[in-house]
Amino acid sequence: MSLPKPAPGTLKWWIVGTIGIGGGIALAVWFGLSATLGVPTWETLGSKVVDDQTVMVKFQVTRPEGQPMTCQVRALAKDFATVGSVEVKVPRSPGDTSEERVTFRTTTRAVAGEVRTCTMP
Numbered sequence: 001m002s003l004p005k006p007a008p009g010t011l012k013w014w015i016v017g018t019i020g021i022g023g024g025i026a027l028a029v030w031f032g033l034s035a036t037l038g039v040p041t042w043e044t045l046g047s048k049v050v051d052d053q054t055v056m057v058k059f060q061v062t063r064p065e066g067q068p069m070t071c072q073v074r075a076l077a078k079d080f081a082t083v084g085s086v087e088v089k090v091p092r093s094p095g096d097t098s099e100e101r102v103t104f105r106t107t108t109r110a111v112a113g114e115v116r117t118c119t120m121p
Helices: 009-035
Strands: 041-053 054-062 069-076 083-092 097-107 112-120
Touching: 054 069, 054 112, 069 097, 083 097
Parallel strands: none
Antiparallel strands: 041 054, 041 112, 054 097, 069 083, 069 112
8 A cells, every 4th residue: 555645736745744843843842951951960869867857868959060059958757748958068079070968957756858949049
C-alpha cells in the first residue's frame, strides 16, 4: 500500500507547513534550554536525626561559578509538618558545585530533613 499523493497545487503548502512545524519545534527547544541555563539546582544527599530536637542535613548545590546562594532547609515530622527550618548562606566557591552540611534545632522530633529551595541574590 503506497501513501496517497497530495492534491495538485498543494505541495507548496505542505512544504510551508513542514518548515513552520520544524521552526516551532526549534523555537520551543531554544526557549526550554535558555530557561534552565544558569538556574541553581540542589539535591538533598541525606539527613540524620541527631536527637529529639536536632537534625543534620547534607546537600549539594549547583550554580553559576562564583555565585553565592541562600538555601532554605527544613526538618519534617512524621505527618510532614515542618518542625524546624534554617536559612543557609552558601558562599562563593571556585567550582560550580559544592556540598554543604547544616545542623539545626527543631521544635519536636524530626524524621527527615530536606532543602526546600535555593536562590541567588
